[in-house]
Amino acid sequence: MSSHREAPEIAKDPVADSTDLYAFVSPDAPDTVTLIANYVPLEGPDGGPNFYEFGDEVLYTINVDNDGDGDADVVFEFSFHTEVTDPGTFLYNTGPITSLGASTWNRRQSYSVTRVDTERGRRTVLGQGLACPPCNIGPLSTPDYTALAQAAVHQLPGRVQVFAGQRAEGFYVDLGSIFDLGVLRPFEQDHTTFGLSGTGLGAMAAGVNATKGLNVHSIAIQVPVTELTAGRATGRTAGSPSSVIGVWTAAYRQKVRMWDGDGHVWAGPYVQVSRLGNPLVNEVVIPMGKKDYWNAQPPGADRQFASSFSDPELAQLLPVLYPGVFPNLAAYNAGAPDRADVVAILLTGIPAGIVPGFQNFTGTTQADMLRLNVALPPASAPANTGLLGGDVAGFPNGRRVFDDVVTIELRALAGATLGLVDPSFTPDAAAGAVSQGLTSSPGDLGAMGTEHYLSSFPYLGVPSSGFAVPAA
Amino acid sequence: MGVSRRTFLGRGTLAVAAAGVLSSVPGLSGLLTSAEADGPAVDAGAGDAGAAAGGDLAEPLVAHVRDVTTGEISVFNGTREVVVRDPQLAGRLVRAVR
Numbered sequence: 001m002s003s004h005r006e007a008p009e010i011a012k013d014p015v016a017d018s019t020d021l022y023a024f025v026s027p028d029a030p031d032t033v034t035l036i037a038n039y040v041p042l043e044g045p046d047g048g049p050n051f052y053e054f055g056d057e058v059l060y061t062i063n064v065d066n067d068g069d070g071d072a073d074v075v076f077e078f079s080f081h082t083e084v085t086d087p088g089t090f091l092y093n094t095g096p097i098t099s100l101g102a103s104t105w106n107r108r109q110s111y112s113v114t115r116v117d118t119e120r121g122r123r124t125v126l127g128q129g130l131a132c133p134p135c136n137i138g139p140l141s142t143p144d145y146t147a148l149a150q151a152a153v154h155q156l157p158g159r160v161q162v163f164a165g166q167r168a169e170g171f172y173v174d175l176g177s178i179f180d181l182g183v184l185r186p187f188e189q190d191h192t193t194f195g196l197s198g199t200g201l202g203a204m205a206a207g208v209n210a211t212k213g214l215n216v217h218s219i220a221i222q223v224p225v226t227e228l229t230a231g232r233a234t235g236r237t238a239g240s241p242s243s244v245i246g247v248w249t250a251a252y253r254q255k256v257r258m259w260d261g262d263g264h265v266w267a268g269p270y271v272q273v274s275r276l277g278n279p280l281v282n283e284v285v286i287p288m289g290k291k292d293y294w295n296a297q298p299p300g301a302d303r304q305f306a307s308s309f310s311d312p313e314l315a316q317l318l319p320v321l322y323p324g325v326f327p328n329l330a331a332y333n334a335g336a337p338d339r340a341d342v343v344a345i346l347l348t349g350i351p352a353g354i355v356p357g358f359q360n361f362t363g364t365t366q367a368d369m370l371r372l373n374v375a376l377p378p379a380s381a382p383a384n385t386g387l388l389g390g391d392v393a394g395f396p397n398g399r400r401v402f403d404d405v406v407t408i409e410l411r412a413l414a415g416a417t418l419g420l421v422d423p424s425f426t427p428d429a430a431a432g433a434v435s436q437g438l439t440s441s442p443g444d445l446g447a448m449g450t451e452h453y454l455s456s457f458p459y460l461g462v463p464s465s466g467f468a469v470p471a472a
Numbered sequence: 473m474g475v476s477r478r479t480f481l482g483r484g485t486l487a488v489a490a491a492g493v494l495s496s497v498p499g500l501s502g503l504l505t506s507a508e509a510d511g512p513a514v515d516a517g518a519g520d521a522g523a524a525a526g527g528d529l530a531e532p533l534v535a536h537v538r539d540v541t542t543g544e545i546s547v548f549n550g551t552r553e554v555v556v557r558d559p560q561l562a563g564r565l566v567r568a569v570r
Contacts, residue, residue: 012476240515254548254551255548256532256534256536257546257552258532259536265532265534266532267533267534267548267550268532268534268546268548268549268551268553269548269551269552269553270551286477
């Protein structure tokens, strides 16, 4: 998955487990940037009576680096508080929840948002006591969920708007196939299958969106561009370093946790337990033995993981799993791989001169951050393949909710981008065609009808209702 | 680097919470105040952002004996961690749980 359950320790701590991060110039307000950090992976919409929520003891942050050193210059901190109106009932709600103030809603969360300007050491509370919406339970409990959730979009001073609560999972991926030894259903006839027979594999098949119908908890904030850039740059010059920001999310817990009868006791400083910049990095680039450690490290220290990017394991595996499909990549891998393309995409940004009219380079500091050139306007005809599809407003220039990041990264790792930095390399034909088979075309922005994004903030779709969960 | 959860639970270390052990171990109650003079917490970072002011014992105080031999003890209270080296205190804590 993008970063769902991607490391052994954080997989056991869902409320602190960052799953996806998005950063894009807002299509309906292009002088603003929208940042969305998702947590709590793979929520079954019917997971009551204790429906999903944020962790009160978790400090959530969305971090922005605007000078390329891998350290945060602007931090948005989100802290949550849960209130139980009536501890005498087991019910999440005792009747229909028709407003965020409904007395029938027994267990509710609110939160505060604080902006930290690290250079000046200034902390500014942007909002507090902000209501989260309830989870989408069903037609009796949450009868007009769309309106209920929309009421939880809060307008804050300075043209800032925020939302924190349940959303439909926007990351589409064929989990069941990709984690079965790298099967891609559209290409399963080419898979080695390890000599097994009777597997049922062998014919080209459509992909399956494994996250269809699942939910997630999103923290979304939309702010003017000038609130994020160095020197409050307006981001009007795409070639300017000041037009590029690096973004990541991180979650923190206090160091000490102790079970004390009917609850946990926490003590000590906050330490980082989860982070996420580019999708799939800790998932498929960082090896098992370093995943928990990686989650505790700041992006600015990512140089220590550089070898996992310059010779990525998945790029080595593709020619092995699909014999004869990637002969040029296989030959390249047999030499001394130095995937400067992967390093640029994920660790430094792409310098000017590689892709005409585009750069999101932040300097030589290697740091896993989602890099967004805020000077590039939203595309009038977006492609879910982003930059690989000629759409410079898409991943890896930031990330929009509909970007097919799995396909983009698969193609890059398969060698589609290697020729950009190594003219002696000719990408295999398959590198530009490999896909998880979840979109019908680059212009398909809804994963063949399995995703229903919104055209305005918070952009991720209305969460699936528990009542609507189909029988297995 | 601070202590990972794994090392926290590792062999050769001992963690105690003030509520249960404080009264039986002379010296622990004054530890936080004395440790503050020794220097800042070992782990800066996010904790700084939310650091509480002062040692408020209305919140739990947890001591983690990181190394009995050297007497290195991490003491946690609120959002702070201070490290002290007191072999005698470490020894008393060990005896308290034997």
